[in-house]
Amino acid sequence: MAQAPSVADRISRLRENENLEEAARAVLKHLGELKRPYLSEFEEKLLGFIEQEYGIVN
Template sequence: MQLISDRISRVYSDSLEETVESLLQSLGKLNRPYLTAIEEKLLGLIEREYGVGD
């Protein structure tokens, strides 16, 4: 199981759209070690869009 921060780091780059960058920053500030179902879906979608999903 990958850490949230590791998943965010794999996607993060200078060429992200502003909305995606803001979402990743928000997910990175969470004070819990898991994502809710909707957060997981959003991060998974971003990973697929940027070609870094599992």
């Protein structure tokens, strides 16, 4: 069974997108600076929304 990508991997994949808007970049920067290995429910929704908007599917 494949392991789900880590938060850092998910953020890295999104940052590779050249068309990423500044607001999305700011959210990803903040999420990347968190000092914990998990996201809150709200943070997870934000990251998932950005992934959907840019066609990144887990």
